[in-house]
Amino acid sequence: MKVLLTGSTGYIGRRLKQKLLNDENIELSLLVRNKKSVSSLNKNIKIIEGDTFNKDSLREALKNIEIAYYLIHSLSNENYKDLDKISAQNFLEIANECGVKRIIYLGELGVKNENTSEHLLSRIETGEILSSNKNIQTIWLRAGVIIGSGSASFEIIRNLVEKLPIMTTPKWVDTKAQPISVNDVLSYLHNSLYLDAERSLIVDVGSEQLSYKNMMLKTAKVLGLKRYLITFPFMSINLSSYWLNLFTPVNFKVAKALIEGLKSEVIIQNDNAKKYFPNTIPISYEDAVKNAIKEIENNQVISRWNDKGDGVWEKNPQNEISKAIFIDRRELDISNLDTSKVYQSFISIGGENGWFDFDFLWEIRGIIDKLVGGVGLKRGRRSQCDLRISDCLDFWKVVDLKENERLLLYAQMKLPGEAWLEFKIKDNKLIQSAYFYPRGVFGRLYWYSLVPLHYFIFNNMIKSIVKKAKNITS
Structure with missing residues (x-):
């Protein structure tokens, strides 16, 4: 099976690359902007330099490809919404031209409404574009809060919990979400190669429903810490973003995009994960936190959320x-x-x-x-x-x-x-x-x-x- 992986230097992509390299049933190709950014080069990998804004390099990358992973996001750019649309449209166009059979896309949980943030809206629109051609089957996986060593969500929660015994929090800490271990996300992505389905699918994935407050308290429990959260409903998005900027590794721009996304719940809308991936059972939030901490303590962090930034x-x-x-x-x-x-x-x-x-x-x-x-x-x-x-x-x-x-x-x-x-x-x-x-x-x-x-x-x-x-x- 000839497979193309895009976004292989990002947080998910770098880990998925390692998983795909262990699969003897596939021939793996990577589309990257610079070959130097790819670690652990393997003679069995085909590397194509280029990006989704260059149709010639896209043609070279997608030639003879059966299944292509789309793990691209332009959040680091000011006009990321427009860039995401152009990128997805180019990818779909050339994939159709090259006879690609299946696109696997990782988006985010959430629905379109008046509270949908620009960041989430962009991820939804990207999925809609990639799913718009009937000639290509699209497996659109949607995950919410990804918990793993180096993930943005986990680093934010861990830093807040470790540094602040008493936290004044905005009302968004009561918003419901369904977190998921990064290893479970990788399992869904990998198994999507072998999925027996004839039509395009939206597959929502996640473990138990938790509020962000519950996540912080459960993280504190795993770390053996006692923490207290006091909610202030008048804290604005900007003030909350500055708060995250000061006490966590993320910068203000990333913090603001994340905070804006917390206005609405990110929970599972369908049961396709259980229906089509019955052998993948997501682990609990606490177990995901334990795994992440173990990787950090053993110096085994494969990738981090900021691996792929402004390029x-x-x-x-x-x-x-x-x-x-x-x-x-x-x-x-x-x-x-x-x-x-x-x-x-x-x-x-x-x-x-x-x-x-x-x-x-x-x-x-x-x-x-x-x-x-x-x-x-x-x-x-x-x-x-x-x-x-x-x-x-x-x-x-x-x-x-x-x-x-x-x-x-x-x-x-x-x-x-x-x-x-x-x-x-x-x-x-x-x-x-x-x-x-x-x-x-x-x-x-x-x-x-x-x-x-x-x-x-x-x-x-x-x-x-x-x-x-x-x-x-x-």
């Missing part, structure tokens, strides 16, 4: 750096060191591992970033042991990574310009470079105001990287 890592980083006006560069001789240990030292930076001494300055910068609607430092790292291209690292994004040679980070904090931080091993030297491309006069003033701090931070950073490399024993 900046899909650009050519070398061309982007070339436009930088300001550069702070430090070099140290490492001829007496094992380069692999130096590499291991600098790729361990950030998250719980810290930023080598001046962590309090990074914390202050992260707090400021959160206050102005940025991502801050709360995203941390997916893993404290390794990195891959597209990983988030506090308020940076990994845009290039070459083993024992280079790490390039792109700044995602709020800035009057663009910034990169690079670590490179070349000619027996460790070269550490901070690049900045300012926007206007304020951007230049911003850089010059930080020059004194940069002297201490970056000078100490490169020395600490080398010092840590010397202490690595294996």
Whole structure:
């Protein structure tokens, strides 16, 4: 069976890719914007570079494909509703042209009414477009709150529960939802390949009905914490969004989209999951939380909600750096060191591992970033042991990574310009470079105001990287 997977660098897509690779009955193809963003390349996978806005690359990707997964969403863009429509229409058109038999789409639970958020409405409209051609069968799976290590919903709930013994909450915490374990979602997606059905289907999936308040209290129970929630019905969407922005890893934009979606219930509207997938029985919410926590504790987080964000890592980083006006560069001789240990030292930076001494300055910068609607430092790292291209690292994004040679980070904090931080091993030297491309006069003033701090931070950073490399024993 020839299968195409789109969205393979996203939260669900990256996990589904691993599941599909273990299925010997399929030949897997991936449509990605940049081959470097695909981890664990396999010789049996066909990789096509392109996107759903390029019909030529779509034709190449969908040629001879029998079943195609559509796991694409443009939420990171301002005009995501329009982009989602164009993307779905292009995909359906070329899929029909190429003779695709089945499209499998993962949308969200919810119905159209006066309270439907723009985000949810876009997901519904995408499903309607993909289901509109009678020549192609569409299996439209709809899930609500997905619980798993690295999922946006779980990271929000976990962060709130862990950090706030007493929470003042808006009235949306009483909204009903039907959460589901990420592993159950993957099971439905995988089994949809073999589904015996002749017509298009909408399949709503989820476990027990719970309010968001119940979810937080159950999460606290699993974590062994006692928490109290006090509801304030007058808390606005903006105020709630700022609240999430400050205390959880999500930025204001994502927080607002999620909060707006909580105005209406997201519960199952049909029994097709039981009818067509009788062997998939969703686990309980508490068990899903336990599984997520276990993955985090064992450093086995396969993907995170922010793996696929604004797509900046899909650009050519070398061309982007070339436009930088300001550069702070430090070099140290490492001829007496094992380069692999130096590499291991600098790729361990950030998250719980810290930023080598001046962590309090990074914390202050992260707090400021959160206050102005940025991502801050709360995203941390997916893993404290390794990195891959597209990983988030506090308020940076990994845009290039070459083993024992280079790490390039792109700044995602709020800035009057663009910034990169690079670590490179070349000619027996460790070269550490901070690049900045300012926007206007304020951007230049911003850089010059930080020059004194940069002297201490970056000078100490490169020395600490080398010092840590010397202490690595294996």
